[in-house]
Amino acid sequence: MAFEFTESENQQIDRLLSCYPSKMSATLPLLHLAQKRNGWIGPDVIEAVARRLELTKIHVADVVSFYSMYHRKPVGRHVISVCRTLCCQLVGQESLSDYLRERLGLGEAMNGTDEKGHFTVEHVECLGACGMGPVAIIDGEYHEHLTVDKLAALMDQLEAS
Amino acid sequence: MAEFITFPSLAYTDRAGLDAYLELGGYRSLRKALFDMQPEQITQVVKDSGLRGRGGAGFPTGLKWTFLPKQTEKPVYLVCNADEGEPGTFKDRDILRYAPHQLIEGMVIAARAIGSKVSYVYIRGEFTEPWRAMEKAIAEAHESGFLGKNILGSGFDHELYLHPGGGAYICGEETALLNSLEGRRGEPRTKPPFPAVEGLYGCPTIVNNVETLAAVVPIVEHGAQWYVDLGTEKSPGTKLFSICGHVQKPGVYEVKMGTPFMEFFEQDCGGVLNGKALKAVIPGGSSVPMLTAEECKTLCLDYESCVEHGTMLGSGAIIVLDETVNIPHAVHNLSKFYSHESCGQCTPCREGTRWYEVVLERVLAGQGSMEDLDLLQSLGNQINFRTICALGPAAVAPVESSLAKFRSEYEALIREA
Numbered sequence: 001m002a003f004e005f006t007e008s009e010n011q012q013i014d015r016l017l018s019c020y021p022s023k024m025s026a027t028l029p030l031l032h033l034a035q036k037r038n039g040w041i042g043p044d045v046i047e048a049v050a051r052r053l054e055l056t057k058i059h060v061a062d063v064v065s066f067y068s069m070y071h072r073k074p075v076g077r078h079v080i081s082v083c084r085t086l087c088c089q090l091v092g093q094e095s096l097s098d099y100l101r102e103r104l105g106l107g108e109a110m111n112g113t114d115e116k117g118h119f120t121v122e123h124v125e126c127l128g129a130c131g132m133g134p135v136a137i138i139d140g141e142y143h144e145h146l147t148v149d150k151l152a153a154l155m156d157q158l159e160a161s
Numbered sequence: 162m163a164e165f166i167t168f169p170s171l172a173y174t175d176r177a178g179l180d181a182y183l184e185l186g187g188y189r190s191l192r193k194a195l196f197d198m199q200p201e202q203i204t205q206v207v208k209d210s211g212l213r214g215r216g217g218a219g220f221p222t223g224l225k226w227t228f229l230p231k232q233t234e235k236p237v238y239l240v241c242n243a244d245e246g247e248p249g250t251f252k253d254r255d256i257l258r259y260a261p262h263q264l265i266e267g268m269v270i271a272a273r274a275i276g277s278k279v280s281y282v283y284i285r286g287e288f289t290e291p292w293r294a295m296e297k298a299i300a301e302a303h304e305s306g307f308l309g310k311n312i313l314g315s316g317f318d319h320e321l322y323l324h325p326g327g328g329a330y331i332c333g334e335e336t337a338l339l340n341s342l343e344g345r346r347g348e349p350r351t352k353p354p355f356p357a358v359e360g361l362y363g364c365p366t367i368v369n370n371v372e373t374l375a376a377v378v379p380i381v382e383h384g385a386q387w388y389v390d391l392g393t394e395k396s397p398g399t400k401l402f403s404i405c406g407h408v409q410k411p412g413v414y415e416v417k418m419g420t421p422f423m424e425f426f427e428q429d430c431g432g433v434l435n436g437k438a439l440k441a442v443i444p445g446g447s448s449v450p451m452l453t454a455e456e457c458k459t460l461c462l463d464y465e466s467c468v469e470h471g472t473m474l475g476s477g478a479i480i481v482l483d484e485t486v487n488i489p490h491a492v493h494n495l496s497k498f499y500s501h502e503s504c505g506q507c508t509p510c511r512e513g514t515r516w517y518e519v520v521l522e523r524v525l526a527g528q529g530s531m532e533d534l535d536l537l538q539s540l541g542n543q544i545n546f547r548t549i550c551a552l553g554p555a556a557v558a559p560v561e562s563s564l565a566k567f568r569s570e571y572e573a574l575i576r577e578a
C-alpha cells in the first residue's frame with residue numbers, strides 16, 4: 001500500500017504550514033512525521049510529501065539523502081542509534097557495539113537489522129550528550145551512561161513487549 | 162567554585178516550568194526591555210556587556226545585531242541555533258530542557274531589539290526531550306502573555322516556532338541552518354551576503370546560539386557592567402562549559418571567564434577519572450587544537466588565554482584524555498566524524514576529510530609509513546582558506562595539533578608495524 005498521510009496527520013500538517021511563509025520549509029518536519037509511522041522513507045513517502053508541499057519528488061529525495069536521521073531502507077521494530085564519536089568512545093562505546101553485533105548476528109558489520117526484524121542498529125555521530133556517555137537513542141529516546149548489562153536488559157524488555 | 166549565576170535554573174533539573182522560573186525572577190527582564198528600554202538601548206547594553214557568540218565562533222553579539230539594515234520593507238527574522246552537535250558540547254541541551262523560559266525570554270528581548278515578529282528555534286532532530294520541554298514552555302508563555310500578540314500589553318507582537326533538524330552537524334553553521342530551515346539540503350552559503358542582510362527567505366536575519374540568547378536575560382536585568390565584572394577585561398562575563406571524557410565529574414558548569422583551567426578541573430570536576438594521569442585536553446570542542454597536560458597548567462578559561470595557548474575557546478566543550486588514550490586512535494575517531502559530516506560542496510573539504518580518515522586508518526592498521534605523516538601534515542594547506550565554511554579547517558585542527566605534540570605516538574605505530 002502506498003503511503004498516505006492520515007486525516008489527523010493532515011491536520012498536524014496544516015498547523016505546521018501556518019508556521020512558515022513557504023511550504024518548502026515544512027519538508028523536514030513532514031519527513032519526520034511520515035517516518036514516525038512508516039519507519040522509513042521510501043519512494044511512496046517521498047511522493048506523498050512532494051504532493052502535499054507542491055514540490056518536485058527530486059527535491060524531496062535530495063533532501064532525504066542529505067540528512068542521516070531519515071532511513072532509506074526498512075528498519076526493524078526497534079531502532080538503536082549508538083553514538084560512535086570520541087567522547088562516547090572514551091567511556092566504553094566499543095563494548096556496546098561489540099555486544100550489539102554479536103546479539104544481532106551482524107558479523108563484522110557495524111549497522112544492520114537482525115534476521116527476525118526486531119532490532120536495527122546504526123552507529124551515528126555525536127548526539128550532544130557527551131558527559132553522559134556512552135549514549136544511544138532507542139526508538140527516539142536518549143539512554144545515557146549505558147553499560148552492556150543495561151543495554152541487554154532494555155533489549156530483553158523490548159523483545160518481550 | 163563554579164556556580165550557576167546567569168543560568169540559575171540550571172542548578173535544578175526539575176524546575177523547567179513557568180512557576181519555578183517566575184520564582185527565580187523570570188520575565189522581569191522582559192518587562193524592563195518592553196517598557197523601560199528602546200530597542201537601541203537593548204542592543205547597546207548587549208554590546209557594552211561584551212557578550213560574544215557562545216556557539217563557538219565568539220563573534221560579538223551586539224555588533225552582529227547592528228549589521229541589520231536600518232530600513233527595510235522585509236520582515237526581520239530571529240533564529241536560535243539549537244543544532245548542538247560539536248563533539249564534547251552538551252550545554253544547550255540543558256538550557257532547552259531545564260531553562261526553556263530563559264531562552265524564550267532572551268529571544269523575545271532580542272526580537273524587540275532587532276524588530277522581529279517571528280523567530281524560529283532550530284533544534285537538532287534527535288533532541289526529543291528538549292523539544293518537548295520547549296513546546297511546553299512556549300504554550301505556558303503564550304497563556305501568560307509573554308508570547309504572541311501584544312505581549313504584556315506593550316503592543317509588541319512576537320511568535321516563536323520550533324523547527325527540527327534531520328541529523329547533520331553542518332546545520333550548526335548558520336547559513337546551512339537557514340537552508341535547512343527553508344527545507345533544503347543543509348549546505349553553507351557563500352558569504353557575503355551575510356544573513357543580517359540576506360538570510361532566511363532572503364530577508365534580514367539574526368542567527369544566535371541558545372546560550373547567547375539566554376545570556377541576554379541577566380545582562381538586561383543587571384546591566385552591562387555587572388556582567389563585565391564577572392569575567393576578565395577582554396572576556397567579560399561567564400560561560401557554560403561542558404566537560405566530558407576521562408573526568409571524575411562530567412557535566413555542565415557555569416564558570417567565570419578567566420578562571421584557571423586546573424583550578425576548575427581539580428576543584429569542580431574532581432580531576433582525571435579514577436586518579437589516572439592527564440595526557441591531553443581539547444578545550445573548545447573537537448574542532449580546536451588539543452593541548453598537552455603541561456600546556457593546561459597555565460591555561461585560563463577565556464578567549465585570550467586559549468589563543469595564547471594556540472587553541473580556541475570554541476563552544477566551551479572540554480574533552481579530557483587520560484594517559485591510556487592512544488592519540489592517533491582518538492584523532493582517527495574525529496577524522497571519521499568530519500569525513501561523515503562534510504556536506505560535500507567544497508572539494509578540498511570533501512576529499513581532504515576523507516584522506517585524513519583513510520590515511521589514519523592505514524597508520525592504525527600498521528600499514529603506514531613515515532611519508533604518510535608528511536601527507537597528513539600537508540593536507541591542511543590544501544583545506545584551510547579553500548572552503549566556504551569552517552568545517553574543513555575544523556577537521557585540520559585535531560590532526561595538525563596532535564602531529565605537532567604527539568608525533569612520537571604516530572611514529573611508534575609505524576615503527577612497530
